[in-house]
Amino acid sequence: MIFTDINRAINLLLNKEVVALPTETVYGLAGLGYDEQAVQHIYALKNRPQHNPLILHYACLEDTRTDVVWTPWAQHLAAACWPGPLTLVLSLTPTSRIPLAATGGLNSAAIRVPSHPMIQNILRALPGPLAAPSANLSGQLSPTTAAHVAKDLDVPILDGGPCVYGLESTILDGRTWPINILRPGALSVEDISTLLLGFQEPSVSDYAPGKGDAITTNPAPDIKVLCPGQLLAHYAPKKPLRLNATHIKDGEGLLAFGPPLLGANVCVQLSLEGNTTQAAANLFAALHQLDQSACQTIAVMPIPQTGLGCAINDRLLRACAAFAPATCSV
Ligand code: AMP
Ligand code: MG
Numbered sequence: 001m002i003f004t005d006i007n008r009a010i011n012l013l014l015n016k017e018v019v020a021l022p023t024e025t026v027y028g029l030a031g032l033g034y035d036e037q038a039v040q041h042i043y044a045l046k047n048r049p050q051h052n053p054l055i056l057h058y059a060c061l062e063d064t065r066t067d068v069v070w071t072p073w074a075q076h077l078a079a080a081c082w083p084g085p086l087t088l089v090l091s092l093t094p095t096s097r098i099p100l101a102a103t104g105g106l107n108s109a110a111i112r113v114p115s116h117p118m119i120q121n122i123l124r125a126l127p128g129p130l131a132a133p134s135a136n137l138s139g140q141l142s143p144t145t146a147a148h149v150a151k152d153l154d155v156p157i158l159d160g161g162p163c164v165y166g167l168e169s170t171i172l173d174g175r176t177w178p179i180n181i182l183r184p185g186a187l188s189v190e191d192i193s194t195l196l197l198g199f200q201e202p203s204v205s206d207y208a209p210g211k212g213d214a215i216t217t218n219p220a221p222d223i224k225v226l227c228p229g230q231l232l233a234h235y236a237p238k239k240p241l242r243l244n245a246t247h248i249k250d251g252e253g254l255l256a257f258g259p260p261l262l263g264a265n266v267c268v269q270l271s272l273e274g275n276t277t278q279a280a281a282n283l284f285a286a287l288h289q290l291d292q293s294a295c296q297t298i299a300v301m302p303i304p305q306t307g308l309g310c311a312i313n314d315r316l317l318r319a320c321a322a323f324a325p326a327t328c329s330v
Pocket of ligand 2: 133134142
């Protein structure tokens, strides 16, 4: 059931039901964040492993204070970026109302303030945060339209149009300095550095997934420990991917970035002018489209590790790892 009335979504949520909502990153499968039953329902619907914690979405920074402990740099960055595609992992306060089920049993929580006007209005009408992972089955492609959600899940869906970023939020560990990027996402390393200018020496860790290494060596072990939910094989289409393609093989469809390679019978363009922000917005929709096309496998043209290219390559590596981890590198 797809609808556009936000009051209907609010009533369903207040009744402890789970609703798919638009955000500026991807569509989220949302339930009341303080309600254990709603949280468990989200895990069950997505078939998500219990140890993979959820992101809690708040109306504003002030509303988070009873649940998490802020560090100065994290607060500076959040104040500059929110509402927006930044998620921070922070320690829980002793008075936190977030159920253990939502944090995977950890003494920390991942939080963010989303900017999409629909979820913002909904959050302002609710008594607490929303827990909202992406509205897809665990491990599959993330949804960037209401129709994508409907392909995976039989839940009420609030349609807010295609997501502006089309890529998940960037997750940082807000407890420690220098910064650890737990998941590259819609806020680029360059943006983070700019937002921290003037605060103190910004030194964003040189986290560049897949930078010339075999995927089996990424992510680094400490990232795995800090971010238990960052499963390697993830974000996968139904068809195998071949990264860094410089020619087309028989039966392959093409995921193009810039002027396309010749010879593919199906070609979906991420960004003809080679713009990584535009490519990020198109990424999941393009993979959904190639999944439904006549091609057997997908060749992906090289994408630079600049701007949102880092997050795009992270998703492509994980998608590739679902099929043949040993062969994947960017
Ligand atoms: P998503 O898969 O988009 O719902 O994002 C949730 C991700 O945030 C999880 O997969 C974890 O990697 C990360 N995360 C959430 N909570 C925590 C936490 N307390 N500590 C570390 N990482 C977390
Ligand atoms: Mg997800």
